[in-house]
Amino acid sequence: MGTFHDNKSALHGITVVVDTKGPKVYVGRCDDEDQEKVILVDADIHEDGANGKSKADYVKRAAKFGVWKKYDHLVIPRGDVTSITRLGDVHEIAVKAEAAKPAPVAVPVVEAAASKAAAALGDKPIVSLTENAQVEVKRLIVEQGDKPGVGLRLGVKGGGCSGFSYKLEFDVKKDGDVVVAYPQFNVYLDRKSTVYLRGISLDFQKGLSGKGFVFSNPNATNTCGCGESFSV
Amino acid sequence: MPYPEALVAPMRAELTSAGITELKTAVEVDKFMADKSGTAMIIVNSVCGCAAGGARPGVKLSLQHGKKPVRVATVFAGQDTEAVAKARSYFADIPPSSPCVALFKEGELVHFTPRHMIEGRDPKSIAAELVKAFDENC
Numbered sequence: 001m002g003t004f005h006d007n008k009s010a011l012h013g014i015t016v017v018v019d020t021k022g023p024k025v026y027v028g029r030c031d032d033e034d035q036e037k038v039i040l041v042d043a044d045i046h047e048d049g050a051n052g053k054s055k056a057d058y059v060k061r062a063a064k065f066g067v068w069k070k071y072d073h074l075v076i077p078r079g080d081v082t083s084i085t086r087l088g089d090v091h092e093i094a095v096k097a098e099a100a101k102p103a104p105v106a107v108p109v110v111e112a113a114a115s116k117a118a119a120a121l122g123d124k125p126i127v128s129l130t131e132n133a134q135v136e137v138k139r140l141i142v143e144q145g146d147k148p149g150v151g152l153r154l155g156v157k158g159g160g161c162s163g164f165s166y167k168l169e170f171d172v173k174k175d176g177d178v179v180v181a182y183p184q185f186n187v188y189l190d191r192k193s194t195v196y197l198r199g200i201s202l203d204f205q206k207g208l209s210g211k212g213f214v215f216s217n218p219n220a221t222n223t224c225g226c227g228e229s230f231s232v
Numbered sequence: 233m234p235y236p237e238a239l240v241a242p243m244r245a246e247l248t249s250a251g252i253t254e255l256k257t258a259v260e261v262d263k264f265m266a267d268k269s270g271t272a273m274i275i276v277n278s279v280c281g282c283a284a285g286g287a288r289p290g291v292k293l294s295l296q297h298g299k300k301p302v303r304v305a306t307v308f309a310g311q312d313t314e315a316v317a318k319a320r321s322y323f324a325d326i327p328p329s330s331p332c333v334a335l336f337k338e339g340e341l342v343h344f345t346p347r348h349m350i351e352g353r354d355p356k357s358i359a360a361e362l363v364k365a366f367d368e369n370c
Binding site: 012013014015063065066067068069086087088091156176190191192194195196 | 280281282283325326327328329337338340341342343344346347348349350351352353
């Protein structure tokens with residue numbers, strides 16, 4: 001469905017992911033396609049590994065919000081193409097896969113005073129912290145004086161090489177915050193951030209490369225060093 | 233370059249006839265967004281038959297649901313460029329696409345349906361996704 005241009009292919013006007021045999025993957029609106037080529041408009045190209053993002057990471061992120069157009073018009077030789085998929089279908093598959101995932105081991109309780117946005121999620125938390133992350137957050141809160149009401153604020157802001165940067169700071173609850181309660185502290189999110197952080201998991205990793213908080217976000221790639229992993 | 237107004241007028245009317253306020257200037261958009269009470273929705277309309285052809289009836293269908301945004305407005309991409317740019321400034325972190333739908337609660341973006349989640353889908357399934365967002369936020 002979807003086209004009133006009789007002389008164009010069935011994918012005309014549909015935003016698609018064009019994967020190739022090589023490192024490139026394309027996302028753009030299909031203008032036309034035939035046995036020789038695929039023509040995209042308002043498109044972006046990603047090379048596997050660029051900015052620390054694999055093809056899959058890039059497509060996963062694109063499926064959530066779309067892509068920033070870098071090319072008005074692209075012609076991709078059909079011989080290079082391995083698949084053409086509707087971006088909307090990629091999103092639906094990702095949502096179904098996420099829903100099928102088992103609940104995290106440490107399931108936080110949404111406190112009664114949390115906003116309706118949080119309550120609407122039922123038993124599924126907006127964000128979850130691994131045990132390691134909980135221990136480290138508590139340790140840092142204590143280190144900062146363990147003041148009453150101080151918890152962990154998670155958020156996002158525009159910018160960074162992935163387009164979004166995470167915010168991670170210690171703060172008290174503000175009006176309108178969504179609150180996820182853990183036994184020893186609360187996690188606060190402003191409503192805008194819940195759009196981007198829904199389903200996110202925060203871990204704290206100690207390793208040879210150092211230690212840090214690491215986000216795992218079903219809505220975004222987590223391979224970019226900028227804004228994804230925060231050293232403390 | 234904008235399309236002839238005669239071509240666009242029925243597409244505008246499809247939403248305005250359902251009681252949706254059309255915003256044609258940046259000032260009107262700012263005024264609409266200045267009221268941060270309750271919920272508000274902005275639909276970025278477009279001439280694209282591949283997507284907007286389903287979006288408009290989908291939006292209208294969704295607004296028949298019991299829970300819905302208190303205030304609903306629309307801007308028209310490619311036509312009222314100043315108003316569209318201003319509307320997009322309220323969800324500037326998201327790549328621009330049209331048609332698209334943004335839902336705000338107390339001035340904060342709480343749900344966004346980009347074009348690629350609209351195109352190729354029938355009005356009923358577009359409405360179903362919006363209704364889900366209404367139930368969660370309105």
